[in-house]
Each structure stands twice: as structure tokens, then as C-alpha cells.
Amino acid sequence: MSTLLRLATAGSVDDGKSTLVGRLLHDSKSVLVDQLDAVERVSRDRGLDTADLALLTDGLRAEREQGITIDVAYRYFATAERSFVLADCPGHVQYTRNTVTGSSTADALVLLVDARKGVLEQTRRHLAVAALMRVPHVVIAVNKIDLVAHSEEVFRTLAADVRAIATELGIPDAHAVPVSALVGDNVVDRSPNTPWYDGPSLLELLETLPADTDPVHESFRMPVQVVIRPQGAARSPEHVEYRGYAGQLASGSVQVGDEVVVHPSGLRSTVAGIDLGEQSLEVAVAPQSVTIRLTDDVDVSRGDLIASAADPVELRQEVTALACWLGDEPLRPGARLLVKHGSRTVLAMVRSIDGRLDLDSLRLAPAGELALNDIGRVTVRFAAPLPVEEYSTSRRGGAFLLIDPDDGRTLAAAMADALAPGEHPTSDPTSP
The missing domain is CATH 3.40.50.300 (P-loop containing nucleotide triphosphate hydrolases)
Structure with a gap:
């Protein structure tokens, strides 16, 4: 193939x-x-x-x-x-x-x-x-x-x-x-x-x-898109009520019997079954869209993240990220926006603009705002903790969107903890 x-x-x-x-x-x-x-x-x-x-x-x-x-x-x-x-x-x-x-x-x-x-x-x-x-x-x-x-x-x-x-x-x-x-x-x-x-x-x-x-080689992550709970449905000889959590695997793989953790609650459980339509699977791999059933009746909602218990995600209230600003109006410190990460959306505030990429010198230079098509470093604080990973580790887990809370327009694509193009971990990005 x-x-x-x-x-x-x-x-x-x-x-x-x-x-x-x-x-x-x-x-x-x-x-x-x-x-x-x-x-x-x-x-x-x-x-x-x-x-x-x-x-x-x-x-x-x-x-x-x-x-x-x-x-x-x-x-x-x-x-x-x-x-x-x-x-x-x-x-x-x-x-x-x-x-x-x-x-x-x-x-x-x-x-x-x-x-x-x-x-x-x-x-x-x-x-x-x-x-x-x-x-x-x-x-x-x-x-x-x-x-x-x-x-x-x-x-x-x-x-x-x-x-x-x-x-x-x-x-x-x-x-x-x-x-x-x-x-x-x-x-x-x-x-x-x-x-x-x-x-x-x-x-x-x-x-x-x-x-x-290939995201299969990364740790298992699945943002929950919808909770499936048809009342009174009988899916087993014991007539146990069905409850599953549907979404697309963002990365990694999961199999029946794996221990998982649900973010942001931190509750742990074990995978009891994996359904792909009417078909039952033993293993699911990214980017398949499946429904996962757990052995425990834990509280899981749309926007939660089911992840490998062996490699859980750190919840973060604030991140520094590189952002491509796509809004017609400039981005300034103090802006209140929405952040969409995976299937979860929360309120957020831009704490600071930490630099803008100069396309001539290819370095971050001090800046007080980001204009249309600027690439810059920003610090964003979330109203609720999010399982944001480093972009260098996961292109999916480390990416999020900044959204206009009034009309829902995407204003920026952001990469958490990302280095500026050509920047090295030990360098000072805004030094001359």
C-alpha cells in the first residue's frame, strides 16, 4: 500500500x-x-x-x-x-x-x-x-x-x-x-x-x-468530541447501559486494557473497549476516529483529553508561544481572547508581547504589538488549565488557536514553547 x-x-x-x-x-x-x-x-x-x-x-x-x-x-x-x-x-x-x-x-x-x-x-x-x-x-x-x-x-x-x-x-x-x-x-x-x-x-x-x-510514534492522546450515551441501549448480554467517548486520536495508539488518565480531572481508568462504528477493535491508532469505553464510570465531557497514564500531560495555566498573527487589528498586551486547544475552548488573556520576528535579520526584535502576518512571541494566560505540550514534542498537542470571542474568527495560530526560526535554546532571542 x-x-x-x-x-x-x-x-x-x-x-x-x-x-x-x-x-x-x-x-x-x-x-x-x-x-x-x-x-x-x-x-x-x-x-x-x-x-x-x-x-x-x-x-x-x-x-x-x-x-x-x-x-x-x-x-x-x-x-x-x-x-x-x-x-x-x-x-x-x-x-x-x-x-x-x-x-x-x-x-x-x-x-x-x-x-x-x-x-x-x-x-x-x-x-x-x-x-x-x-x-x-x-x-x-x-x-x-x-x-x-x-x-x-x-x-x-x-x-x-x-x-x-x-x-x-x-x-x-x-x-x-x-x-x-x-x-x-x-x-x-x-x-x-x-x-x-x-x-x-x-x-x-x-x-x-x-x-x-506519523503521529503513531507519539504518546496516546485523544480529545473527546462527544460523549455517546444512548439511554436504555443494550450493548451486552448483561444489558449494561452503553457509555463511550468519541473522538479522533491526535497521536499514538491505544488498546483494550491500557490504563489512561482523563484531563483536566486527573481521574484514571482502563480501556474496556474500542468501537469503530459497529466494529469492535483491540487497537486504535492515530488518526483513527473511534469511541472508547472505560471500565469506570468517570466524569468525562466534551473538551476533555484522554491520554496514556504512562505519559500524562502537564496542565498549564500560562504558556509562552510563537504565534502567527492573522487578525486585521494588531494584537496588544491585555487582549482577551478565546483559546482553542484540541476540542476544548477557554477564555484567555495575552499577558505580554515578547518579540517579533524580523524577516531581514531573521531574529526576534522587541515589539509592543503584532500586526497582520507578523510572527512573534507571546505569553498567554488561560482562564482554566489546559494540557498544552511543547510544540517540539508534539505538533498537535503543542498547537492552539487564538479566536475572536465576538465573532469566532481565528486570529492566530500558536505553538507552545516553540523556538523562533533559527533560534537556539540558550540564545537570547531579542539581544542585538
Whole structure:
């Protein structure tokens, strides 16, 4: 069975992200005939000689009319080697929030750089987001290589520039591939137009990257989504009333007989059964959605966390976190917001703004507020303790959202105890 790779694309405006995604889908034969016919028809109506493959991902009417991508477009495709979930993120700076969304669960980020323009501010910003979200693999697609006469020197120089920034940000390895999304050079098949490049095509590389973000290898955690208690239901010969706790395993695995602890109460019990619909399981693994039954009649509610008793979670009233601020109005100390962690939502207050990431120096600098698309360090105090883990230990257990209490809008994605891109544990992030 092929493995799954969660993939995100990012880059600056007009770098060709949607065209690259369309080329991947087209050349890997992942496009239905009627879809391709529709794209070709629209392309002819626009006076184009060839199909505009960007239309395969730019599905919203508004973005087609403006000629830009304004939302994260998700696509699913598969090859003989692997299955892919692909998030095509927008390039405009005001939509950096969408890049955060696309990168949050990605195993790999394909960052497009226009061979003619080189490194731009958005290149640095997207690399910073990749480092912040701990995306395991970064692939630099040097696009429009055909417009610089397939120059090896341009490719090598640009790839070295981006790799240098990636290294500063703490990204250990960044692969680089010269591509032309428009004509297909090195996207799915290796191109004879770049004889100096002896590496894999983009798709070949993506097929071989290890998907090492598997949450199965982490400790067992399951936020409770709903308590299932059909009154009077008989699920056993003894006619014992059924009571189960349903949710999706955020990480790890659990089996019948395991001892677990319920947060925030701290009550312990043993797993009596695991149900997947009408099927009973002996073992469940992330990211399965199941219903867990316990041997004891403990008080469990939506928002609680069922975790391994062998590795419980520390409840925390206050955390320091790196946050990508996505709100139109600046974030200032004293702001009262909602925090959503797992399936639990509580009131919270921003105690302090502890620094903002400077995209030129790639260091945290003192700041009194965070503006739209800023990445900074904040200290947040919760109205009730939450089982927040270190983001470096668990991408799921260490992440939380800051939400507008009035209209429910997501204002920030935050990572508890995370280091700034390129920051080391012993460094002073705001020192000169």
C-alpha cells in the first residue's frame, strides 16, 4: 500500500504555484477527461493556444476573474508509488494566514521561486512559516527556468541563496529542482533541456521523501468530541447501559486494557473497549476516529483529553508561544481572547508581547504589538488549565488557536514553547 504525503505549495505572487499544481495533476494523469475538456474550453475562450493548467486548482470564480489564488485549494491525487493530499496556498502577503493553514499539517512544502526575480520578502516569510510549523521537508522549485535559457548558473546561485536562508532558520535540508511549470520541465519527467541537472524530477523527489510526521510514534492522546450515551441501549448480554467517548486520536495508539488518565480531572481508568462504528477493535491508532469505553464510570465531557497514564500531560495555566498573527487589528498586551486547544475552548488573556520576528535579520526584535502576518512571541494566560505540550514534542498537542470571542474568527495560530526560526535554546532571542 502506498504511503500518504501531505504536501503544501507556497511562493510569491505570479511564481506559478497553481500552474505547477495543474502540471503535476495533468502529467501524472490525475485529471478526469471532463475536467481537462472544461479547462481547454475556458482557455480557448481566453484566446490561449494551450490549456491553462492553473485552472485545475483556481476553482473560485473571484480568483479566476482576478487571475490570482485567494484561498487554499486542496487536491488529492495518487501515483503508483504514493498518495498525495496537496494544499495550494496563495502568494499575496495578506494571505499568509492561508500558508500557515496549509503548512500546519504538511509533511513537505514546495516553495516556488521565480528564476528571474530571485529571493523576495515572501520567500523569506514562507521559509519562516515552514520553520515555525516544523515542516519536515522543504523543496525549492526554481520555476520558469525556461525564461532564463535553462541557465545552470542562475539555478545554482538562486538555490544557494534560498538554502542559506533556510539554514539560518534552522531548516536542516532543502532540496532544489529546476522546473518550468508551464512547459513541464522536471515536474513529472526529467527534462533534456537541463542536461546539467542530474537529480530527480519534482514528482520523483516527492515520491521518495519519508513521511516522518506519523503521529503513531507519539504518546496516546485523544480529545473527546462527544460523549455517546444512548439511554436504555443494550450493548451486552448483561444489558449494561452503553457509555463511550468519541473522538479522533491526535497521536499514538491505544488498546483494550491500557490504563489512561482523563484531563483536566486527573481521574484514571482502563480501556474496556474500542468501537469503530459497529466494529469492535483491540487497537486504535492515530488518526483513527473511534469511541472508547472505560471500565469506570468517570466524569468525562466534551473538551476533555484522554491520554496514556504512562505519559500524562502537564496542565498549564500560562504558556509562552510563537504565534502567527492573522487578525486585521494588531494584537496588544491585555487582549482577551478565546483559546482553542484540541476540542476544548477557554477564555484567555495575552499577558505580554515578547518579540517579533524580523524577516531581514531573521531574529526576534522587541515589539509592543503584532500586526497582520507578523510572527512573534507571546505569553498567554488561560482562564482554566489546559494540557498544552511543547510544540517540539508534539505538533498537535503543542498547537492552539487564538479566536475572536465576538465573532469566532481565528486570529492566530500558536505553538507552545516553540523556538523562533533559527533560534537556539540558550540564545537570547531579542539581544542585538
